[in-house]
Amino acid sequence: xxxxxxxxxxxxxxxxxxxxxxxxxxxxxxxxxxxxxxxxxxxxxxxxxxxxxxxxxxxxxxxxxxxxxxxxxxxxxxxxxxxxxxxxxxxxxxxxxxxxxxxxxxxxxxxxxxxxxxxxxxxxxxxxxxxxxxxxxxxxxxxxxxxxxxxxxxxxxxxx
Amino acid sequence: xxxxxxxxxxxxxxxxxxxxxxxxxxxxxxxxxxxxxxxxxxxxxxxxxxxxxxxxxxxxxxxxxxxxxxxxxxxxxxxxxxxxxxxxxxxxxxxxxxxxxxxxxxxxxxxxxxxxxxxxxxxxxxxxxxxxxxxxxxxxxxxxxxxxxxxxxxxxxxxxxxxxxxxxxxxxxxxxxxxxxxxxxxxxxxxxxxxxxxxxxxxxxxxxxxxxxxxxxxxxxxxxxxxxxxxxxxxxxxxxxxxxxxxxxxxxxxxxxxxxxxxxxxxxxxxxxxxxxxxxxxxxxxxxxxxxxxxxxxxxxxxxxxxxxxxxxxxxxxxxxxxxxxxxxxxxxxxxxxxxxxxxxxxxxxxxxxxxxxxxxxxxxxxxxxxxxxxxxxxxxxxxxxxxxxxxxxx
Numbered sequence: 370x371x372x373x374x375x376x377x378x379x380x381x382x383x384x385x386x387x388x389x390x391x392x393x394x395x396x397x398x399x400x401x402x403x404x405x406x407x408x409x410x411x412x413x414x415x416x417x418x419x420x421x422x423x424x425x426x427x428x429x430x431x432x433x434x435x436x437x438x439x440x441x442x443x444x445x446x447x448x449x450x451x452x453x454x455x456x457x458x459x460x461x462x463x464x465x466x467x468x469x470x471x472x473x474x475x476x477x478x479x480x481x482x483x484x485x486x487x488x489x490x491x492x493x494x495x496x497x498x499x500x501x502x503x504x505x506x507x508x509x510x511x512x513x514x515x516x517x518x519x520x521x522x523x524x525x526x527x528x529x
Numbered sequence: 530x531x532x533x534x535x536x537x538x539x540x541x542x543x544x545x546x547x548x549x550x551x552x553x554x555x556x557x558x559x560x561x562x563x564x565x566x567x568x569x570x571x572x573x574x575x576x577x578x579x580x581x582x583x584x585x586x587x588x589x590x591x592x593x594x595x596x597x598x599x600x601x602x603x604x605x606x607x608x609x610x611x612x613x614x615x616x617x618x619x620x621x622x623x624x625x626x627x628x629x630x631x632x633x634x635x636x637x638x639x640x641x642x643x644x645x646x647x648x649x650x651x652x653x654x655x656x657x658x659x660x661x662x663x664x665x666x667x668x669x670x671x672x673x674x675x676x677x678x679x680x681x682x683x684x685x686x687x688x689x690x691x692x693x694x695x696x697x698x699x700x701x702x703x704x705x706x707x708x709x710x711x712x713x714x715x716x717x718x719x720x721x722x723x724x725x726x727x728x729x730x731x732x733x734x735x736x737x738x739x740x741x742x743x744x745x746x747x748x749x750x751x752x753x754x755x756x757x758x759x760x761x762x763x764x765x766x767x768x769x770x771x772x773x774x775x776x777x778x779x780x781x782x783x784x785x786x787x788x789x790x791x792x793x794x795x796x797x798x799x800x801x802x803x804x805x806x807x808x809x810x811x812x813x814x815x816x817x818x819x820x821x822x823x824x825x826x827x828x829x830x831x832x833x834x835x836x837x838x839x840x841x842x843x844x845x846x847x848x849x850x851x852x853x854x855x856x857x858x859x860x861x862x863x864x865x866x867x868x869x870x871x872x873x874x875x876x877x878x879x880x881x882x883x884x885x886x887x888x889x890x891x892x893x894x895x896x897x898x899x900x901x902x903x904x905x906x907x908x909x910x911x912x913x914x915x916x917x918x919x920x921x922x923x924x
Contacts (some may be wrong), residue, residue: 396683400630403676423665431672435698438679442691491662491722 374415382408395441403434420491531826538568538830539654565647565657573646577799578608584845591849611792618788623686626785630684635786635793637677642800645670649807650724652817652830663724664716667808668709671763674801675701678772678782681794685785693781696856697772701763703863708759710871711752714878715743715812724808728816738822742815747895748877753813755871757840760805762859764798766844768851769859806840807833865909873901 385404392398406429413422498506533540542564549560582605586596597604622631648663650656660666675698682694716722719730733741743749762769772781783794810816814836817829854862877894884890 394627396627396630400676400680419660419662420665423662423669426669427665427672430676431669435675435679435702438676438683439695442683492720 371415378408378411378415382412395445396438399434399437399441402437403430406430406434420494531828535653535828535830537828538652542568562658569646569657570643573643573800573803574796576803577796578612579605580799580803580841581611581795582607584848587842587845588849591846615789615792620789621785621787623785626686627684630680631785632684632790634677634681634684635790635797637680638674638797639793639800641670641674641677642797642804645804646800646807648724649804649811650728650816651807651833652828655817655830656725659723659725662722664712664722664727664808664812667804668705668712671708671801671804672705681786682782685782687785690782690784693772693784697765697782700765700769700771700856700859703860704759704762704769704867707755707863707867707871708763710868711756711759711874712812713871714748714752714874717875718743718878718882724811724816728811728818731815732818734822740815740818740820742813742818744813744815746878746881747891747898748874748881749813751870751877751898752874753809755867755874756809756813757843759867760802760809761844761847762863763805764801766798766802767848768854770853771856771859802841802844803837806837806844809840810836866905869901869905870898873898 382405385401385408388401389398389405392401406425410422410425410429413419413425542561545564546557546560549557552560582597585607586598586604589596595604597607600606600610622628645667647658648656648660648666678697678701679694682690682692682697685691715727719727721727731740731742735741739745744753765772773783783791786794810833817833819825819827819829819832877897880897881890881894884893
C-alpha cells in the first residue's frame, strides 16, 4: 500500500515538473508547478510529517504559486518565442543532475535505519523551535520583516 | 435512549460496514471513507439547496416582500427549479479562452470547499476525517482557493474578469491573516490543533450554568467577532462582495461562466460559508455541546446544526442590511484595525490564562482588549468634522 502510494505520487510530481519545464504557455507551466507542490506535500504526508505537509500546501500553493502567477501576469510580453534546442542546455542539465545524484548517494545516513523518534506533534515542534532553534527563528523573523519593509518602500516610492 | 439517538449515525455506519465481514483492513478503510464522503455530500448539498431558497426568502422579508413562493409550499421547492434551469442552460465558453484552465477553475474551487468540510466534528464521534493538524488543514485548503480564483479570472481571457480576480485575491489574502491569527488564542489555550480536542475542552459549566465555551471569555468574544467578519470576507459575501459586485464589474471573475459552471461557483461560495461557520462553531461556540445542562438529552448533531443555522442567519441578515464596502476602506479595515486587534486577542488569552481562568482573568483580559480598542479608535480617527447637512431644492 505504501509502495503503490509512493509510485502514484511520484508519477504525479514528475508529470507536473515535466509539464512545468516543457509547456509552451507560461501560465500553464506555472499551474503545473503548483501540481508539483501538491505532489511534494503528499510525499510529506506519506512520510508521516503532517505538519510540514500542511505548511507546504499553505506556503507553496497559497503564497509562492500565487506570487509566480502574478509575476507572469504583470510582466508578460505578448510574444512567447520558442528558444529552440541548444546543446549547452543539455550539458548543464546533465551536470546538475549528476551533481545531485552524487550528493544524494554520498549521504551517510541513507542506508541506516531511521532512529525511533517520538511522534512529531506540533507541541514538540513548538518546544524545539523555542529552545534549540530560537536563533534561526529570530533570524527568519528579521528576514521576513526586512522583506516586508522593502516591499512597502518599493510601493510607496512609486506613489510619490 | 438519548445516547442511542445521539450515536444513531455512527451505529448506522457500523451496521453498513458489517456487510463486509471478512474483507482485508484496507477495504474496510476505503468503504468507511466512502460512506463518510457520501454522507457529508448528501447533507451539505441538501443544506446548500435549502440555504439558497431560505436566503432569498429571508432577504425578501428584510426588504418587506415575499421571497420565492410559487414553486412548492412556501416556495421551498425553488432549488429544484433552479437546478433544472442551470442544467439545461447552454454552456458558453469564450472562443479565445483557455479551455483547460477555464474548465478546471470551478471544479477546483468546489473541490477545495468540500475538502474543508471534512474535518469538522458534527457531533459526538462524528468527524468525517480526523487529522491531527485539522485546523491547519482547513486553512491550508482555504489558501489554495486563491490560486483557483486566479485561474477563473485568467482563463476567461477577459480584462474585467482579470481585474475582478485580482481584487478578489487581494481581499482574500488581506483577510486571511486576521482569520488565522484569531484562531491562535483558541489553539494556545487548548494546546492542540485537533478540532475534537478543541470541542472537548469546551465541555462543562462554570458557576454551574454558564457553558465553558470560548465565546463567553473576553478574548474569545473578540476573536469570534473578528473571525466571523473575516469569514464574511473570505466567502465574498456582502458587505464584502467587491469581487462579484454586480454594479461594478458584472460578475468579476465569474463573468464568462454560464449555466452549470456558474452554479458550481455559487455552490463553492455557499460551501465555503458552511465551512467557515462550522469551524467558528467548533472553535468558539462549543461545537456540539448543549448550552444548558438540562438540555443535554437533545442529540449533539442537532445542537451543531442549530448553532450553524444561527450563524448562517446572521450571514444573510448582514447581506440584507449592509451596503457594499469600498475596496480601499476594506483594505484599511483589514490591515489597520483587524490585524492589531487579532494580536491583542492572543495577548488577552495569555493574560486570561496566567491570571487564573476565573473572574480575575476575565477582568484583566477585558482590560487589555478595551485598552487596545480605544487606542486604535483614537489613532485611526480621520478627524473629519461633519458639517450640518445642507439641502438644495429646485427653484
